Amino acid sequence: MSDFETKTLRGKARKAAEIILNAAGPVSGGGCKAFYSQKEWRDRGEEYGRKAVLIVVHDGGDLAPFFSWSYGQEEKQAAMRAALGKEKMWAEACTGWYTAIYERTR
Numbered sequence: 001m002s003d004f005e006t007k008t009l010r011g012k013a014r015k016a017a018e019i020i021l022n023a024a025g026p027v028s029g030g031g032c033k034a035f036y037s038q039k040e041w042r043d044r045g046e047e048y049g050r051k052a053v054l055i056v057v058h059d060g061g062d063l064a065p066f067f068s069w070s071y072g073q074e075e076k077q078a079a080m081r082a083a084l085g086k087e088k089m090w091a092e093a094c095t096g097w098y099t100a101i102y103e104r105t106r
Contacts, residue, residue, distance in 0.1 A: 003030040003061065009054070013037045016054040016089055016101045020063065023083035030061025049100030053089065059097035067091060067099040 004027055006017045017035045021027065036044070036055040049055050058064040065073035066080040084090055088104040 003027075003032060004034050006035060008040075009035060009037055012103060013054045015087065016084070017056075019083050019087055019089070020056060020066070020080065020101075023080050024063055024066055027062040030058065030063060032057055032059060032061070034058065034061065034063060048094045049092075049098070051102070052092075052100035053103050054101040055094075055098055056091075056101060057098045067093065068096055069093070070096060 004017075004021060006014055006021070009017055013035070034057055036057065038050065038052060038054075041052070041055045042050055046055075056063060056067060058067050065071040066076045069077075080091065084101065089101055090104060092100045092102060094100050
């Protein structure tokens with residue numbers, strides 16, 4: 001299974017993952033599963049991001065520069081914000097290793 005597998009995702013979670021992969025361009029690895037649905041995240045017992053459409057685990061992987069400020073890649077982060085924003089979604093950094101994707105309600 002690829003780190004960036006989306007087959008198990010449904011609805012808005014899958015759409016968010018596809019937006020992220022399209023915005024990121026070619027990705028080769030993340031070292032771990034990158035995408036978690038709301039249910040999968042809750043089942044893990046995680047405390048934060050439980051109401052997110054999608055959780056992106058980017059712990060040092062190819063998606064990290066698009067979400068983690070530690071990488072200093074403002075252009076990549078701006079491009080990801082713009083791509084998600086077009087679909088009325090936004091990203092919230094939860095820790096240095098994962099980010100929650102939410103749908104705008106207004």
